Amino acid sequence: MVKIRLTRGGAKKRPFYHIVVTDQRNKRDGRAIERIGYYNPVARGAEPRVQIDTARVDHWVGVGAQLSEKVDQLYRDAVKAAAEPAQAAA
Numbered sequence: 001m002v003k004i005r006l007t008r009g010g011a012k013k014r015p016f017y018h019i020v021v022t023d024q025r026n027k028r029d030g031r032a033i034e035r036i037g038y039y040n041p042v043a044r045g046a047e048p049r050v051q052i053d054t055a056r057v058d059h060w061v062g063v064g065a066q067l068s069e070k071v072d073q074l075y076r077d078a079v080k081a082a083a084e085p086a087q088a089a090a
């Protein structure tokens with residue numbers, strides 16, 4: 001099964017995660033099909049905390065991929081954040 005999940009990067013005590021599409025049988029930091037964003041839980045100042053290509057997530061979910069719990073939460077927050085400026089401009 002294809003999953004959309006996080007892979008860990010970054011230094012010790014400074015985590016950084018890539019949001020990737022991968023086969024669920026691969027290791028956490030193993031081979032990925034596609035990288036579709038990132039999550040920086042320790043972002044400071046003007047650094048973006050989350051960046052997700054929502055169009056690619058929609059594509060992969062449309063062909064049967066499943067989101068992990070954390071990626072699902074991040075995706076929902078990203079969609080909500082993208083909708084707020086559009087509503088404020090209208």
